[in-house]
Amino acid sequence: MSESFAPQWRKPGRLEALGPAFFTSLQPAPVPAPHWVATSTSTARWMQLSRDWLASDEALQVLSGNAVAAGSQPLASVYSGHQFGVWAGQLGDGRAILLGETEQGHEVQLKGAGRTPYSRMGDGRAVLRSSIREFLCSEAMAALGIPTTRALALIGSPLPVARESLETAAVVTRVAESFIRFGHFEHFAARDMQAELRTLADLVIDQHYPECRSAEALAGNAYANFLQAVSERTARLLAQWQAVGFCHGVMNTDNMSILGLTIDYGPFQFLDAFDPGHICNHSDSQGRYAFNRQPQIAYWNLYCLGQALLPLIGDEELTIAALESYKSVFPAAYAAQMLAKLGLPANAPDTEPTQGRFALLVNPLLQLLADNRVDYTIFFTRLTDAVAQAKEARPDFEPLRDIILDRAAFDAWSLTYSEQLAQVDKAQAVDLMQKSNPRFVLRNHLGETVIRAAQAGDFAPVQQMLAVLQAPYDPHPDHADWAGLPPDWASSIEISCSS
Incomplete structure (x- = not known):
């Protein structure tokens, strides 16, 4: 494998080949002054990407949504679903943009890369706080042997984003063999679009369930x-x-x-x-x-x-x-x-x-x-x-x-x-x-600790926490306190759907 190996995109990707009923083509929205927060070399190895590329300015620009790599054809997919047991109708990738599918069969998605036609009232952005949690937990679950989407990179930006308070933006690069959800099937069934429903099912069966x-x-x-x-x-x-x-x-x-x-x-x-x-x-x-x-x-x-x-x-x-x-x-x-x-x-x-x-x-x-x-x-x-x-x-x-x-x-x-x-x-x-x-799991208070450090400009604890969570069964004596009982204030942490 070349030391400069970057993603090579399959054209068209499997989802794109299904036709325009399944997605909308669009470009990610740039963010000002993007900077690295953390990267996962484990995910890079899984994707057969080089560490050199992942550390490059090209990767920073592509994975922040500020540039589109050659061969990448970004899109957002449409789906529907039940939310809290109630039919919510059409949903879709409201803040996720699929960059494409690599030749190795990995779908690469940016979460927090701007509005899409499916954002509804949302801004299409993600904040640093929730992005750190997703980045770390994706990799923690993989290390625990639990099937999961993966996280390749986490990029921050000073772009202000309004949630319960004003926060700064971040973009997570998510990777999976497929991001297709139950809701994709519900979407076409609810609209009696049986040809599209069959096309989608045939794709998933042929690619992932041929047996x-x-x-x-x-x-x-x-x-x-x-x-x-x-x-x-x-x-x-x-x-x-x-x-x-x-x-x-x-x-x-x-x-x-x-x-x-x-x-x-x-x-x-x-x-x-x-x-x-x-x-x-x-x-x-x-x-x-x-x-x-x-x-x-x-x-x-x-x-x-x-x-x-x-x-x-x-x-x-x-x-x-x-x-x-x-x-x-x-x-x-x-x-x-x-x-x-x-x-x-x-x-x-x-x-x-x-x-x-x-x-x-x-x-x-x-x-x-x-x-x-x-x-x-x-x-x-x-x-x-x-x-x-x-x-x-x-x-x-x-x-x-x-x-x-x-x-x-x-x-x-x-x-x-x-x-x-x-x-x-x-x-x-x-x-x-x-x-x-496991001795180490991503407890809420541990996530909150590294989030506070990152919000203050110190990103080293995110990468340190990642290293521990990627070997959760090892003792890690230098971080033994992370395996201890949670502090009293941990019970006061509130995590909501905006997190």
Whole structure:
């Protein structure tokens, strides 16, 4: 690979090849005095871009929206969706502009690059505060092994942007194999544009789900198989969210990826004290997107996708059947994730919610954590260390007892856990736990700390935080405080849809 390797654009890109019903061609709006805030060399490697190019002035101009690279044909796509359970009609890329698709198959998008025909009342801009959060969390999720859009670069500008207060602008370069959402399908179905709906579905199937063409399940119906495959990817994604304690905050159908990626980082949060009913989005007054409702909402969104695909599937019963596997894939995947956090293999019937080790250990533990408002990440980090450091049959659980008020209940649980742990190979258990329990997640207060530094002109903490989050299972002794309990002021941070 050449050291000057820059994005090489596929002409036309897959979305552009669908025709003008799917997008509007337009140019990004320039920003004054663009400057680097942070870049991800990990994403650059994934895209087969050189670090030299990513550090160049050419990259700064292209990724800020101030220049259009040769071969790039920017556009904004149209979609619709349900927002907070209500049909919102036409939406679209209101502040995201797709630069194009690289020859390697990566779609590259600028978020915050100006108004589009789909901006409605918005200004098409993003602010530094929310852009830092999206940049860091995209890369943090990737390092956790959770499917996600990626972030290549974050560029700031002194351009003033009005939100709750006057802030400065930023542009995030987002990358994914596809940014197509459930809402793209809803858009054409709602308008009875069946030719366009079929064209879109055929594109996604042929590019990302080719096995659906030959699968014999669901009467050999490719579109039903497609819906089932999306359902199962979404189920596995939600299992990972729940296991790591991630709250998305705004799971509208237009924020659901057709590839089962985590997409649109707005009012997200990683849990501090474990609270199953936690609402991370200050705008979510009814608690629709509370942490423990996320799996249910994902299924609701999939049902909406099924309704959109019904004209192609042609059979309502077959459409419902295509969604059915979500109900088995999610609990099994979630149970496997949670048992891995305990260092235990996920063998049947252990992954049944009411049977085996899940019922014996996971359900009581989650209740214990909730009753005692125990810090979710720290509990599993200390549990991992206790098992790894154990010299006797039963680990020393004293460091965990220090963070749990009901010590008698914990002692009873830990005795049962020790008995189950003794039945598996210790080295394998430790390895499983160390790969399943991150020490570092992007807590709200950590994001707020680097945001305040960046707003004061110091961008080094953003890059330092990125380095830690890209290796979340390592100890990072120089930043051990970032793995500690959140400060008291953390609970006062409010994150809304404008974030």
